[in-house]
Amino acid sequence: MVFSLRGSREVRRLPLALLLLAAWAAASGQLHYSVPEEAKHGTFVGRVAQDLGLELAELVPRLFRVASRSRGDLLEVNLQNGILFVNSRIDREELCGRSAECGIHLEVMVDRPLQVFHVEVEVRDVNDNPPVFPMTVKTLRFSESRPLDSRFPLEGASDADIGVNALLSYKLSSSEFFFLDIQSNDELSQSLSLVLRKSLDREETAEVNLLLVATDGGKPELTGTVQILIRILDVNDNEPNFDQSVYKVQLLENIANGTLVVKLNASDADEGSNSEIVYALSNDVPSSIQAKFKIDSSSGEMRIIGQLDYEEKKSYEIQVIASDKGSPSMSGHCKISVKLVDVNDNTPEVLIKSLALPIREDAPLGTAIALISVSDRDSGANGQVTCTLTPHVPFKLVSTFKNYYSLVLDSALDRESVSAYELVVTARDGGSPPLWASASVSVEVADVNDNAPAFAQPEYTVFVKENNPPGCHIFTLSARDADAQENARVSYSLVERRVGERAVSSYVSVHAESGKVYALQPLDREELELLQFQVSARDAGFPPLGSNVTLQVFVLDENDNAPRLLLPPGAGGAGGALSELVPRSVGAGHVVAKVRAVDADAGYNAWLSYELQAAAGGARGAFRVALYTGEVSTTRALDEADAPRQRLLVLVKDHGEPALAATATVLLSLVESGQALKASSRASAGAAGAEAALLDVNVYLIVAICAVSSLLVLTLLLYTALRCSAPPAGGACGPAKPTLVCPSAAGSWSSSQQRRPRVCSGEGPPKADLMAFSPSLPQGPDTVEERQQRPESEHFGKELE
Structure with missing residues (x-):
């Protein structure tokens, strides 16, 4: 806390107690300083930055500033040293009037982070205002007949300062006729009166000149004077007298105009015109009071004629004169003390x-x-x-x-x-x-990047036909980010992994902005039936957030593989031929050979049928082939007319569109029963073992294929449920239909159900039927290895619209 002396002097050393008080105030979030009014520009007030615990180097970066609701230019802070100083002239009387407390409230603010401190700067009063009388010359009239100790009230001086600086003392110039009587009443105010100490004689002294001096209690003292001119009158023995010397009144500040304030009552002991009284405000009453109060000259009623405001002025003291109509006129005086009562008339x-x-x-x-x-x-x-x-x-x-x-x-x-x-x-x-x-x-x-991009589903299933064109659009992914602007701008990328010996990026790509997924190369169902990979969605926030989604791409079959014949070991001839010995004694319906074939495709494309073609030199109508099993059997009993060597051509074709086919040659040698018996006995042991092995393989394959088919049915049902609950994201190609296949020992059954996924090419109308066809399983130990090299999924197909 800093105290300044009058004039240009200022205290440069602080008492220890005051320094401790300032430190305590800073710790509580409020600083108190003091400065004298009228201090010169640049006068030191206090070290604000140091007392608030702020570093000088951070004042400018943290936008250190000082603000005041009123007269913010009076004080300023030097941002280089953090000192609060006087910036312009401070007039306490202009700032606070006669209020006992006067201070300037400052708000000290810094940013990053925002902090506010409160600083109270007390403005100390200095004795810069002398006492002032309402007028410089006051004229009084005294009747020569006035008795001793007669009193005449005087209007005292006013001092704009406060406290000791406004504490006034009076001194009257020496006079043999009058002396000054000073009486203190409530509110530290004083009543001045001239008291007659010696009888007047107009014939001897017609006028008396006095000088009244008012001195305040400041250091140095300031004074004010008024010249009092007293004229001695030779008329009217009695002056009017009020029943009270002081009338005290309380009024609400919102009192209406015309309201009666007080009714004065004065009496005069004279008779006739010398007792007729006229009431008036004293000439000393300021014009501001005359604009608010009016007294009726005959009745003595004082009424409100202007608007009163407690916030503007809280009290009034009004001098009233009652004069008679004598010649010369005599007058009496009283004072009306009006105090205003505050009402709630100001809105916050x-x-x-x-x-x-x-x-x-x-x-x-x-x-x-x-x-x-x-x-x-x-x-x-x-x-x-x-x-x-x-x-x-x-x-x-x-x-x-x-x-x-x-x-x-x-x-x-x-x-x-x-x-x-x-x-x-x-x-x-x-x-x-x-x-x-x-x-x-x-x-x-x-916004803050606190939401990662989210996909509508954790997993998507896509169906794509094999042999698609390179660069085909197969799906569009979309992730939503609940954030805004850059934090919501989503980019997509492929999560790299290995698919066999190749990277997944060699199969598909993802457009970073649109989320569109493209097939980079033709897909081959026989090589890759299911391609499963993940796509990452990442926003542009800092730090970026992301999430992954799994995409399952099922490759649908096309009829791009012709049936392949399964020939026993040692089968030779052009293109390979099946040779069998047939006894001539067999009857109609005897199975003489069986053509076996497989198709690498699936579903309808792998459903094979067998058809016997006409062959040169063959026995006309003696043989036939079963449509779906490939078994060659006799249609009649053989006779001597039939050629000993029969050559049959069996056409094997699938049900694809268009259908693909292969031709099998069956060479039959007609022999006598003894020769056939010896040949069959030599092969019986090997055939029995082969049949047993084939039976075991068939059982295992049937169980595996049915299990995979059941899993696919479950997957399709789940996919259908998801598609019913949310609209599908579209690909760039047309619909297709899935076909589910389950083989058995007697053949195979398949059913097709219409679906609506996006695939790479269109199909004809959907099929819904039940059909049986050859399981196309090999016979003999040599075909088991071939079967193990092919995926079990080749025996069922999936096509969806």
């Missing part, structure tokens, strides 16, 4: 400043958003203001100092739930009825 004021907006949604609790000050010009309870905030918002008001509040964050924010708040701050006073005012604050919530 709300001022919002230093907004730190927008606020991040991850801002910690207690973050200051705005500084709010409220005020009310009324007094007492009428001027006591309470502040409230819109209910049900994540903010609260924290009182910092007197009528100052901070708007702070009270609970967590989520921009994705509420992106902006409209707050209303309401200030309400304690009057009856209370008055209130409000101010609005728009608080925008700034």
Whole structure:
């Protein structure tokens, strides 16, 4: 705390007790300094930055600033050394009037983070105003017949200073006729009266000149004077007398014009015109009072003629003269003391400043958003203001100092739930009825990257026909990010992994912006039936957030593989031929050979049928082939007319569109029964073992194929349920239909169900039927290895529209 002397002198050393007081005030968030009024520009007030614990180097970066609601240019802070100094002339009387307390309230604010400190600078009064009388020359009239000790009230001087500087003492020039009587009444005011000590004789002394000097209690003392001219009258023995020397009145400040203030009553002991009294305001009454009060000259009633305002002036002292109509006229005096009573006629004021907006949604609790000050010009309870905030918002008001509040964050924010708040701050006073005012604050919530992109499903299933063109669009992925702007800009990328010996990026690619998935090369179902990979969606926030989704690409079959014949070991001939010995004694319906074939495709494309073609030199009508099993049997009994060597051509074709086919040659040798018996006995042992092995293989294959088919049916049912609940993301190609196949020992069954996924090419109308066809299983140990090299999934197909 710094104290300054009068004039240009200032105290340069601080008492230890005052330094301790300043340190305590800074710790509590409020500093107190003092400065004398009329101090010169640059006068030291206090080390604000040091007392607040702020480093000098951070004043400019943290936007250190000082603000005051009124006369903010009086004090200033040097940002280089953090010293508060006088910037312009401070006139305490202009700033606070005659108020006992006078101070300048400063708000010291810094940003990053926002902090506010309150500084009270007391303005000390100096004796810079001399006492002033209402007039420089005052003329009085005294009747020569006035008795001794007669009193005549005098208007005292006024001093704009306060305290000791306004404590006045009076001295009257020496006179043999009069002396000055000073009486102190309530409120530290004084009543001055001239008292007659010696009888007057107009014939000897017609006028008396006096000088009244008023001296204040300041150091140095200042004085004011008034010249009193007393004229001695030779008429009218009695002056009017009031029944009270002082009339005390209390009025509400909102009293209406014309309201009676007081009715004066004065009497005169004379008779006739010398007792007729006329009431008037004293000539000493200022014009500002004359504009608010009016007295009726005959009745003595004083009424309100102007608007009273407690906040402007709290009390009035009015001198009234009652004069008779004698010649010369005599007068009596009284004083009316009017005190105003405050009413709640001023609405609170709300001022919002230093907004730190927008606020991040991850801002910690207690973050200051705005500084709010409220005020009310009324007094007492009428001027006591309470502040409230819109209910049900994540903010609260924290009182910092007197009528100052901070708007702070009270609970967590989520921009994705509420992106902006409209707050209303309401200030309400304690009057009856209370008055209130409000101010609005728009608080925008700034986005933080706290939401990762999200896909509608954790997994997507796509069906693509094999042999698709390179670069074909097969699917479009879309992830939504609940954040805003850059935090919501999503980019897609492929999560690299190995598919066998190759990277997944050699099969598919993902467009970074659109999320479209493309097949980079033709897919081969016989090589890769299911391609499963992950796509990552990542936003552009900092740090970026991301999520993955799994994409299952099922490759649908096309009829691109012709049937392949399965010939026993040692089968030779052109293109390979099946040779069998047939006894001539066999009857009709005897199976003489069996053509076996497989197709690498699936579904209809792998469903094989057998057809016997005409062959040169063959026995006409003696043999036939089963449509689906490939078994060659006799249609009649053989005879001697039939050629010993029969050559049959069997056409094997699938049910694809278009159908693909292969031709098998069957060479039959017709022999006698003895030769056939020897040949069959030699092969019986090997055939029995082969049949047993084939039976075991068939059982295992049937169980495996049925299990895989059941899994596929479950997958398709789940996919259908998902597609019913959400619209599918489209590919660039047309519909197809799936076919499920389950083989058995007697043949195979398949059923097709119409679906609606996106695939790479169109199909004809959907099929829904039940059919049986050859399981196309090999015979003999040599075909088991071939079967193990082919995936079990070749025996069922999937085609969806």
